[in-house]
Amino acid sequence: MFLSRIATKYTLISVQIIYPHISSA
Known part of the structure; x- marks a missing residue:
């Protein structure tokens, strides 16, 4: 499905x- x-x-x-900000926090 499109x-x-x-x-x-x-x-x-x-x-x-977003993930780099979570892992660096």
Whole structure:
């Protein structure tokens, strides 16, 4: 499904942005 592919894409992007802040905290 098209929307689920977009959701997965943005989830991976947001994880790559947020996770370094969590691990460095």
